[in-house]
Amino acid sequence: MCRWVAYKGQPVFLEHYVTTADHSLIHQSLHAEKGKTVTNGDGFGIGWYGARDNPGLYREILPAWNDTNLKSLASQIQSSLFFAHVRASTGTATNRCNCHPFAYDKWLFMHNGQIGDYHRVRRGLELQLSDDYYEHRFGSTDSELLFLLAVQENLQKCPVTAMRNVLHRVREAMIDKGIRTPLRFTSCLSDGKRLCGFRCSSDHHAPSLYYRRYENGDVVLVSEPIDRQSECWIEVPQDHAVCFKENGDMVQTEMPLH
Template sequence: MCRWAAYRGEPLYLEELVSSPAHSLIEQSHCATRAKTATNGDGFGIAWYGDRPEPGRYRDILPAWSDCNLKSIARQIRSRLFLAHVRAATGGGTRRDNCHPFVHGRWCFMHNGQIGDFEHLRRPMESMLDNDLYAARTGTTDSELLFLLALQFGFDRDPLGAMAEALGFVERLAEQMERPVLVRFTAAFSNGHDLYAVRYASDQKAPTLYAAPMGENGGYCLVSEPLNDDNAWAEIPDGSAVVVGENGVDVRLFRAAEVAVRERLTVVPAPLAAAGNLQLN
């Protein structure tokens, strides 16, 4: 399982999550304490928002603990909103295109979890994408494809609703293809204004998610596991969504949408799917 950390609030140096704390994200890359595997050495990435609408990003396939550039960048860059991730691959090769966060336009996304039997679901999932989003897929992970599905289902209009539809579609697709229904999903995503996170699993075994105030004037940090032993960290329950915005933090119930796949799916090229061969109710 991967580990990640995200922040929204007054500008902070990235090192305050990535490298400085006692149990920083770099520390978690080789010594995670609340995951099935302690080592998350299959690459890393950071995405941060500055003066432009789209985020900056730095990713590499080296383990986070061995990349001196990561520590240097984290020490110099300040941001009011950033996401950072260390990867333990459950699918997809160790290559830069498979490292989180994923970016499309002003959106960025990172994920900890998995889709069961993904290799059998991948092609019909890809067929739901329009031509532009299909062409935007550069890696091979289930995480990136879930991100693109959520964009397809209306991230700009309703981020949490689009994510609920994307997860619901995957679950119904697995049912219809007579495959095991297994989605484990703890993710963070942002449009540069608000920070969102979701903790959800179809088997009630979602990867961990914690939150704590950080900095001044309502800043908040969301993490896979606490960065220190401070009692401020609160565990976010399974089946929850978190929104960190100008008015602070809001935690609400979350579940996958009841998306109906109208008929048994046949794998078709993305252009045909975009033309209407595959439809949602």
């Protein structure tokens, strides 16, 4: 399973969370502690918001620990909202188009999890995309497909409702095919102002999700803590979504899949 970090707050250099923290994302790419796999070496990516509304992206197929470009970029890019992700593939090819985060217009998305027996429902789910959105389907992952389905569902109005509707349709497709392998979905989504995290699964075993809020209002949303101050991290409950609004307020919502 993948590991990732999302940050929203005062502008900071990405290196603070990606490369230099005690249990930074690069460290997790080799020594993950709360995932099914210890090593996450099937590519990486960063996405960040700067002076423009639409985010920037840098994605690469090299392992994060072996890419000097990532270390250089993380030491120079400063942002008030950014994503970083290291990938452990669940079956699709290792190429740039399949690396997270994914972007569409002003939205960023990254994911840790899987659609069980994805190959059996992929065609039917892709047919749910209109031509306009299918044109932005550049890779082959279930993650990108889930993202585009959610964008089509009108993320702007309510990200949690849009994502819930998509996941229920995916679950129905899996049930129709008699698939027993679970749907697991721990993910992060942003439009440059809001930051939303989702943790749910069809079998009560969703991948981990934590957040930490600092006194100045900064928030970090992670698949596992990036430091050893365990008392400062709050675990998002199974089958819940959390959304940090532009003004810093947080809303937690139930999001069951079963």
